[in-house]
Amino acid sequence: MSTSKNSVSKENKINYILYLADTTLILSHRNSEWCGHAPIIEQDIALTNIALDLLGQARNFYQYAAELIGNNATEDSLAYLRIENEYKNLLLTELPNDDWGNTVLRQFYFSVYQFYLYQQLQKSDDEQLVAIANKAIKEVSYHVRWSGEWVVRLGDGTKESHQRMLNAIENLKNYLGEMFIAADYETAMNIDLNTIQKQWDEKVTSVFAEATLPLPKNIFNHIGGKTGVHTEYLGYILTEMQYLQRTYPNAVW
Amino acid sequence: MQNENQHTTSINAPSKEKLKETIWKIIETVPDPEIPVITLKDLGVIRDVKVDDENKIEVIITPTYIGCPAMDMMSMNIRLALTEHGYKNVQITNVLSPAWTTDWMSEEGKKKLKAYGIAPPNQKQIVCTPDLFQQEEVVQCPRCDSYHTKMISRFGSTPCKALYQCNDCHEPFEYFKCH
Numbered sequence: 001m002s003t004s005k006n007s008v009s010k011e012n013k014i015n016y017i018l019y020l021a022d023t024t025l026i027l028s029h030r031n032s033e034w035c036g037h038a039p040i041i042e043q044d045i046a047l048t049n050i051a052l053d054l055l056g057q058a059r060n061f062y063q064y065a066a067e068l069i070g071n072n073a074t075e076d077s078l079a080y081l082r083i084e085n086e087y088k089n090l091l092l093t094e095l096p097n098d099d100w101g102n103t104v105l106r107q108f109y110f111s112v113y114q115f116y117l118y119q120q121l122q123k124s125d126d127e128q129l130v131a132i133a134n135k136a137i138k139e140v141s142y143h144v145r146w147s148g149e150w151v152v153r154l155g156d157g158t159k160e161s162h163q164r165m166l167n168a169i170e171n172l173k174n175y176l177g178e179m180f181i182a183a184d185y186e187t188a189m190n191i192d193l194n195t196i197q198k199q200w201d202e203k204v205t206s207v208f209a210e211a212t213l214p215l216p217k218n219i220f221n222h223i224g225g226k227t228g229v230h231t232e233y234l235g236y237i238l239t240e241m242q243y244l245q246r247t248y249p250n251a252v253w
Numbered sequence: 254m255q256n257e258n259q260h261t262t263s264i265n266a267p268s269k270e271k272l273k274e275t276i277w278k279i280i281e282t283v284p285d286p287e288i289p290v291i292t293l294k295d296l297g298v299i300r301d302v303k304v305d306d307e308n309k310i311e312v313i314i315t316p317t318y319i320g321c322p323a324m325d326m327m328s329m330n331i332r333l334a335l336t337e338h339g340y341k342n343v344q345i346t347n348v349l350s351p352a353w354t355t356d357w358m359s360e361e362g363k364k365k366l367k368a369y370g371i372a373p374p375n376q377k378q379i380v381c382t383p384d385l386f387q388q389e390e391v392v393q394c395p396r397c398d399s400y401h402t403k404m405i406s407r408f409g410s411t412p413c414k415a416l417y418q419c420n421d422c423h424e425p426f427e428y429f430k431c432h
Contacts, residue, residue, distance in 0.1 A: 042405055042406035042408070042416060043406070045406060045408050045409065045410070045416075046406055046407065046408035049408040049409075049412055050408075052318075052320040052321075052322070052412060053318065053319060053320050053412065054320070055320045056316070056318065056319035056320020056321065057319055057320070059320070060319065060349065111383075112383070115383050127350075128349075130350070131348075131349040131350035131352075132319075132349060134349070134350060134351075134352045135316075135319050135349045135350070135352045135353075136319050138352070138432060139318065139319060139412075140383075141382060141383045142407060142408075144383035145383055145384070145385055145387070145407075146407060146408075148383070148385045149385050149386060152385065152386075203383070207385065210385075
């Protein structure tokens with residue numbers, strides 16, 4: 001292993017990996033709520049496949065975090081036995097799905113962010129993060145294409161679909177900034193969020209132009225997710241997701 | 254089960270290389286849990302077999318897609334196959350790097366896929382860019398060999414497949430995505 005320029009403390013690294021794990025797990029969970037409800041079966045399958053990819057990423061991050069934490073931590077104990085204010089996911093990912101337009105726009109915003117973030121992780125000092133990013137980025141590029149094509153299809157579609165996308169832009173606009181505002185543990189990891197934000201802006205601007213959609217305006221940035229301060233929605237997600245382990249501790253398949 | 258310890262305690266214990274060869278032969282035949290016509294070897298997910306000084310066996314596998322639920326089944330089936338042959342001291346290790354690609358799928362495997370009705374992955378690795386509305390890959394219909402086909406969805410019944418339809422014979426079919 002290469003000696004890193006300035007070694008990151010173990011605590012910062014664990015927190016950062018949990019941030020990646022929680023964010024992908026919660027968005028995976030939200031997407032999985034569409035199972036059986038999407039407008040057509042092919043898209044139902046597409047979105048649940050994306051949920052599965054995100055879950056796979058989450059599992060790899062949790063396994064890695066568990067290894068660093070030790071103390072008998074496992075991917076399951078980290079996902080099922082931590083409470084709301086221990087979760088570090090982006091607020092964007094815990095917001096309710098709302099309609100199809102809102103769901104695909106959220107996915108698009110997030111996948112573009114993930115794509116450029118994983119490009120940076122591919123150059124990280126940490127071998128395991130490099131391996132996960134190399135593996136996941138191929139799949140993330142599918143997600144960007146799929147969700148971006150839906151943004152164009154709906155934005156430049158009918159009057160109704162265009163209006164739905166305008167609603168989604170309003171709905172989500174205050175939850176985008178958090179992606180680019182570093183938590184302390186993120187700063188320690190040397191992630192260049194300014195570059196990611198620039199790349200993200202460019203991509204979103206070009207796709208929105210094609211979709212005949214306006215960029216969000218009058219933004220107020222809600223933050224807190226990265227440090228465990230969440231919207232009221234996360235509690236409901238965890239209540240459902242953790243029900244089994246809370247009610248029947250240590251239950252296994 | 255009678256021959257449980259045959260391979261670890263025999264006086265004529267096989268050399269490590271010989272043992273490795275035997276292990277490869279056993280696990281090579283384990284079928285893919287989702288697409289049973291091809292083996293894990295055809296798929297290219299078995300990366301290595303290691304044997305240590307105490308004859309402890311380590312099988313190294315790599316996932317096709319990061320969240321593929323079939324991976325747990327694959328590990329279990331490899332373990333079962335080895336147990337059947339009396340090898341119990343087995344560790345299955347999942348590695349992510351280098352990332353799996355359809356380039357590792359055997360020619361034999363591609364033929365078997367086609368015969369089963371799944372279009373095998375194209376030879377040429379498509380560049381993974383996030384650009385929208387890219388020209389879709391030209392995929393040959395596994396039934397009538399026509400290249401006149403269209404993609405219905407980039408996502409299919411498993412993470413590794415896309416849905417296509419043939420414009421000539423009109424049959425829908427699955428395409429094992431080039432990845």
